[in-house]
Amino acid sequence: MDLALIAQHLVNGAMLGVIYALVAVGFTLFFGVLDVIKFSHGDVVMLGAFTALATSAGLVGSGSALPPAIVLAAMFIAAVGGMAVFGALMAKFLVLPLRKAPTLNVLLITLMAGTVIREAVRLFYPQGSNPKPFPRLLPTGAWEIGEFTLRYDSTILLVTGVVAIVLVHLVITRTRLGLAIRAVAQDPETASAMGIPFHGTVLATFAIGSALAALAGVVNGLYYSEVSFNMGLLLGAIGFSAAVIGGLGNVYGAILGGFIFAALQTIGAVLLPIASAYKDVFAFAAVILLMAWKPGGLLAERSADRV
Amino acid sequence: MASLPNGLPIVSDRRASPLPALGALVAGAAAVLGLLLAEQQWEVATLAIVGALALLIGGKLGWGEVIHRSATDHHRWITPVAWLTAALVIFGLREHNFELLMLCTVMLYMVAGLGLTVQFGYTGVVNFAAAAFMGVGAYTAAVLLLHTGLPHVLVILAGGLVSAVIGSVLLLPLLRTRGHYAALITIAFGILFRTFLEVNDTLGGPQGLKVPGMEWFGLVFNDAIEIDDETEWSFYLRYAGLCLVLLFFAYHFVRRLERSWLGLSLDAVRLDETAASAFGLNGAAWKIVAFSIGNFLAGMAGAVYAMVTAFIAPASFTFGDSLILVSIVILGGLGNPLGLLPAALIVVVLPEKLQVIQEYRFLLFAALVIAILLVRPGGLIPRRARDYFPGAGGR
Numbered sequence: 001m002d003l004a005l006i007a008q009h010l011v012n013g014a015m016l017g018v019i020y021a022l023v024a025v026g027f028t029l030f031f032g033v034l035d036v037i038k039f040s041h042g043d044v045v046m047l048g049a050f051t052a053l054a055t056s057a058g059l060v061g062s063g064s065a066l067p068p069a070i071v072l073a074a075m076f077i078a079a080v081g082g083m084a085v086f087g088a089l090m091a092k093f094l095v096l097p098l099r100k101a102p103t104l105n106v107l108l109i110t111l112m113a114g115t116v117i118r119e120a121v122r123l124f125y126p127q128g129s130n131p132k133p134f135p136r137l138l139p140t141g142a143w144e145i146g147e148f149t150l151r152y153d154s155t156i157l158l159v160t161g162v163v164a165i166v167l168v169h170l171v172i173t174r175t176r177l178g179l180a181i182r183a184v185a186q187d188p189e190t191a192s193a194m195g196i197p198f199h200g201t202v203l204a205t206f207a208i209g210s211a212l213a214a215l216a217g218v219v220n221g222l223y224y225s226e227v228s229f230n231m232g233l234l235l236g237a238i239g240f241s242a243a244v245i246g247g248l249g250n251v252y253g254a255i256l257g258g259f260i261f262a263a264l265q266t267i268g269a270v271l272l273p274i275a276s277a278y279k280d281v282f283a284f285a286a287v288i289l290l291m292a293w294k295p296g297g298l299l300a301e302r303s304a305d306r307v
Numbered sequence: 308m309a310s311l312p313n314g315l316p317i318v319s320d321r322r323a324s325p326l327p328a329l330g331a332l333v334a335g336a337a338a339v340l341g342l343l344l345a346e347q348q349w350e351v352a353t354l355a356i357v358g359a360l361a362l363l364i365g366g367k368l369g370w371g372e373v374i375h376r377s378a379t380d381h382h383r384w385i386t387p388v389a390w391l392t393a394a395l396v397i398f399g400l401r402e403h404n405f406e407l408l409m410l411c412t413v414m415l416y417m418v419a420g421l422g423l424t425v426q427f428g429y430t431g432v433v434n435f436a437a438a439a440f441m442g443v444g445a446y447t448a449a450v451l452l453l454h455t456g457l458p459h460v461l462v463i464l465a466g467g468l469v470s471a472v473i474g475s476v477l478l479l480p481l482l483r484t485r486g487h488y489a490a491l492i493t494i495a496f497g498i499l500f501r502t503f504l505e506v507n508d509t510l511g512g513p514q515g516l517k518v519p520g521m522e523w524f525g526l527v528f529n530d531a532i533e534i535d536d537e538t539e540w541s542f543y544l545r546y547a548g549l550c551l552v553l554l555f556f557a558y559h560f561v562r563r564l565e566r567s568w569l570g571l572s573l574d575a576v577r578l579d580e581t582a583a584s585a586f587g588l589n590g591a592a593w594k595i596v597a598f599s600i601g602n603f604l605a606g607m608a609g610a611v612y613a614m615v616t617a618f619i620a621p622a623s624f625t626f627g628d629s630l631i632l633v634s635i636v637i638l639g640g641l642g643n644p645l646g647l648l649p650a651a652l653i654v655v656v657l658p659e660k661l662q663v664i665q666e667y668r669f670l671l672f673a674a675l676v677i678a679i680l681l682v683r684p685g686g687l688i689p690r691r692a693r694d695y696f697p698g699a700g701g702r
Contacts, residue, residue, distance in 0.1 A: 037487055094677070101684045103486075104427070108637050109680045111630055115673035123667060237498055237626065244491040278506055284499040291492050292480035 004147030013266035014259075015154055015223055018161030021258030022216035023239030024246065025168060026209030028254040031243070032185035033205045036095060036106045040114030041213055042236020044083055044090075046229065047117050048214025049134070049221040050125060052079040056135050068137040075137075079214040087210025088203040096202065114232065122229040131228035134221035157219050164215055165255060171208070172251060181205050185249060241287050247297025256298060261287070327370070328378035328385050334361075335648070336392050340399060342656055343406040351660045362687070371688070379694055390555060397547045407543035409659060411615045413651045414550040415441075415608040418557045420635045420647040422604030425561060428642030428690070429570060430597035431577030432481065433490045436497035437632040440602045442624030443470040443500070444609025446510060449518045449619055459521050463553075463610045470606025471599040478598065482591050497626045504621035515620025518613045521549065528614070546615045553611055557604055561644050564600075566693065573597055634676060640686030649687050 023045055030038045052075035059071050094113055098106050122128045138153035172178040180201045183191040192198045220235070221227045242261045246253025261283060268282035290298075338358065345351045365371060378385050400406050419437055426432045434440075444466030451462045480492045505513045520529035528549070532540035564570050572593055575583040580590040613619045635654050639646025658672045679687070 031487070037490070097681065098684070101680075102641070104433075104633075104637055104641065105680055105684055107490075108634055109677055112634070112673040112676045112680075116670055116677070119667075119670040119673065123670065233626065234498075237494055241491055241495060244488055248487060278503075280502040281499050281506070284495040284502075287495045288477065288480050288492050288499075291484055291488060291495075295480070295483040295485075295488060297488070 002147065004145075007148045009266055009270055011150065011154060011158070013262045015158060015161075015262075016265060017259035017262035018158060018165070019216050019220050019223075019235075019258075020238055020242045020261050021165060021255040022161060022212045022219070023235055024242035024254035024258045025165070025251055026213050027240050027243035028246070028248055028251055029181070029205050029209045030095075032249040032251075033181060033188075033202050034095065034099070036103060037110070037240065038090075038095065038206075038209075039107055039111040039236060039240075040090070040117060041110075041209070041239060042232035042234070043114040043117040044087060044210050044213040044232070045217040045220070045235050045239075046227070046232035047086070047121065047217070048079040048083045048210075049217030049227040049231075050121055050128075050132075050229075051082045051214065052076070052218045052221065053132060053134060053227060054125070055079070056137070060135075071135075072137045076215075076218060079218050080211045083214035083217075084207040084211040087206040087213075090210075091203055091206035092199075095206070096199065114236070118229055118232060125229070128229050131226050134225050134227050136222075136225055138222060154223065157223055161215075161219055164212065168208070168212065168251065177201075177204055241284070244297055245287060245290055247299040250297070250299045253297055253299035260290075260298075322380045323373070323377040325377055325381045325385065327374045327376075328381060329388075331374045331378075332385070332389055332392055336396050339396055339410075339652065342652060342660065343400065343409060344403070345660060348661070351657075355657070362683075366683075375691070390551075393551060394548075397544070397551060400547075401540045401544050402538070404541045404543055407541050407547050408615070409656055411543060411547050411550045412612075413648075413655050414547070414554045415612050415615070416632060416635060416651045416655055417647045418550075418554055418608035418611075419605040419632055420639070420651065421557045421561045421644055422601035422608070423632060423636045424601075424642060424644055424647070425564065425573070425597050425604070426601035427577075428636065429565065429573040429577060430594055432594050432598050432601075433486075434493050434598070434601060435490055435626070435629050435633060436493040436500065437601075437605050438624045438626070438628035439497040439500040440470045440474060440605040441609030441612060441628075442504070442619075442621075443473050443602075444606030445518075445613035445619045445624070446504070446516070447606070448610035448613045449516045450510075452519045452614075453516070459523060459614075463607050466610025466613075467603040467605075467607035470609065471603040474598060474602035475595075478595055481598065482594060493629075494626065497629050501621050501625050504624070511620070513621055515618060515622075518617050518619060520617060521546070521614045529617070543615070546611075550611060550615070553607060557607075558644055561604075566695070569596075571693075638676060638679060638686055640689045642690035643686070643688050646686055646688035646690075 023041065026041050026044075027037065030036060030041075055075045055078040056071050059066055059074060090110075090113060094109055095106060098109060125132075136153075138156055140151075140153065142149045142151045170178075172181060180191070180196045181204070183194065183196050184198060184201045184205075188198055191201075216235075217227070220231070238261055239258070242257035243254045244257070245260055246255070246257030264283040264286045265279050268279035268286075272278055272282060338354065341354050342351070345354060397407070397410065400410065419441055422440075423434060423437050426434045447469040448462050448466045451457050451465055452459070457465065477492055477496055481489050484492060504510055510516065520527065522528065526545070528545045529542055531542050532544060534540060564573075572583070572588050573596075575586070575588055576590045576593045584590055609624075612623075616623075631654055635647060635650045638653065639648070639650030653675070654672070657675075658669060661667075661671065683689075
């Protein structure tokens with residue numbers, strides 16, 4: 001295998017890693033503040049992509065010849081802003097009311113909420129049951145370095161994703177909101193006693209997580225140039241796996257997990273002698289083995305159990 | 308129910324009347340028949356509304372308590388009567404192919420649900436791959452039926468056994484993890500299993516496999532039952548009987564398990580593993596027992612499912628189907644085998660029956676489950692504390 005091919009796979013893997021990491025960070029944030037797994041997260045990714053798609057369709061359909069950059073910006077703002085509000089609403093009406101209920105109930109209710117989202121898109125988006133082409137708005141050229149071609153659009157997407165991840169890092173470590181999120185994650189009652197508004201912090205966390213999911217959806221759509229109503233289920237499962245591999249509640253763990261999962265898939269696709277069709281089998285089997293080796297994730301949150 | 312100043316309920320010495328239990332039985336049978344036979348949308352809608360109202364009013368008036376007391380006081384003959392009623396319902400549907408098939412699905416999902424009840428209702432071992440374990444049973448049955456001459460009753464058992472054995476591969480990671488981490492392992496297995504089936508050509512790939520029907524001492528289950536020239540009974544009647552027998556054994560096995568010291572140990576492990584181990588219970592061992600029993604039941608259900616539907620494909624055993632099984636168990640009331648029936652009916656039959664609003668049925672169904680969970684967080688029929696002396700009226 002030559003160097004160019006390896007570089008190509010590296011870029012593909014990094015692209016997947018960024019998408020998975022963006023989804024996984026949401027899972028880990030929600031788990032941090034509320035100890036819940038929100039299973040509709042993958043469908044929020046999908047809904048974000050469709051919001052962007054609808055925005056672009058609306059702008060282009062209106063007849064005005066806007067430059068692609070503005071359409072793109074509008075798509076990003078609509079998807080990210082829309083999903084932030086949507087995520088906060090879901091937290092307020094579905095997750096917070098069930099705070100005292102068993103965790104399995106939260107899981108089930110968010111799962112069903114995911115089904116509602118999925119079905120709603122399938123039914124109410126024009127021809128929603130078919131895969132929809134996603135507009136190619138990014139510059140289409142590529143750098144040629146020997147055999148290796150680096151497309152402009154993947155570079156832009158990669159940079160966008162990395163910037164988003166860095167931004168989340170800064171928000172969590174450098175702002176008052178981040179301090180509040182970390183405090184609530186550590187101990188909600190003490191945090192409330194210190195004057196941190198519990199509900200507000202939870203809603204903000206869900207808004208941030210869902211905004212990242214929307215971003216992941218748009219990046220995914222721009223990268224593959226196609227979105228479909230049922231892309232959320234697998235993306236959600238992968239994001240959850242990534243968050244768990246890294247250690248739930250740990251943002252860096254989620255990012256690490258996202259890249260590990262992407263690496264596993266890429267390795268599975270490239271190196272497996274049988275067929276690349278087995279890449280998901282390989283990746284999920286590796287996840288099971290990884291969990292057997294590190295039961296609390298790679299960056300485990302706590303080492304001791306409270307009895 | 309009235310209570311003494313110290314909060315203990317006043318318990319009468321008299322046995323409760325058997326009428327509430329019989330009434331509930333008749334109402335339940337009528338609801339099942341009505342739901343299965345309803346053809347008009349307004350009929351289904353009326354049934355759903357009446358059911359919801361009965362649940363709300365009954366909940367306010369404490370009907371559940373009355374029915375429960377009446378049923379436990381007379382459990383010796385109420386239970387056989389209940390099974391007899393179930394058999395009569397099946398017999399009543401003898402000429403309706405599709406309805407019997409749905410009823411078979413409901414019963415098999417209940418058997419798998421019983422497995423899940425043992426796993427996370429009692430022991431707290433999560434399993435989000437129940438459909439995958441059904442799939443293991445189904446594919447085992449298919450391969451055995453196609454390539455060997457094993458007696459078909461043994462094929463069903465083999466489906467359960469293979470499922471339990473394959474499940475044991477997951478034991479090591481499962482025992483080392485807990486909570487959501489354990490959930491991930493089963494989710495990963497579920498997705499892995501489905502993807503594996505889709506890309507594996509020897510097992511039919513995405514097209515799946517055709518499965519021969521059941522035979523039992525020369526009785527070919529797939530033959531039509533001709534009574535006379537005009538009447539012909541559905542061949543699904545035999546399968547429905549088979550499913551009912553399987554459900555009967557699975558149900559009573561799980562009930563006995565719960566009542567025995569085994570069930571008590573399982574509960575202890577779920578409630579507090581550390582405390583349980585302080586009392587000498589080996590948490591890991593009990594989890595292994597529960598996980599294997601659950602997968603065994605799911606595998607048997609899968610094996611029969613393969614024979615009933617005569618065709619299996621990876622698309623029948625997806626992660627989504629596992630989630631449907633989990634919803635049945637939680638919706639019914641986690642840990643209560645009785646709750647599986649209404650839950651399975653809602654989850655399996657209701658979407659099928661709402662065909663006219665076909666496009667919207669999953670949307671409505673998901674919204675319905677959300678509503679039930681918000682209104683009744685304990686499920687439709689929440690689990691009760693063990694009643695070790697049924698019929699004693701609390702004396």
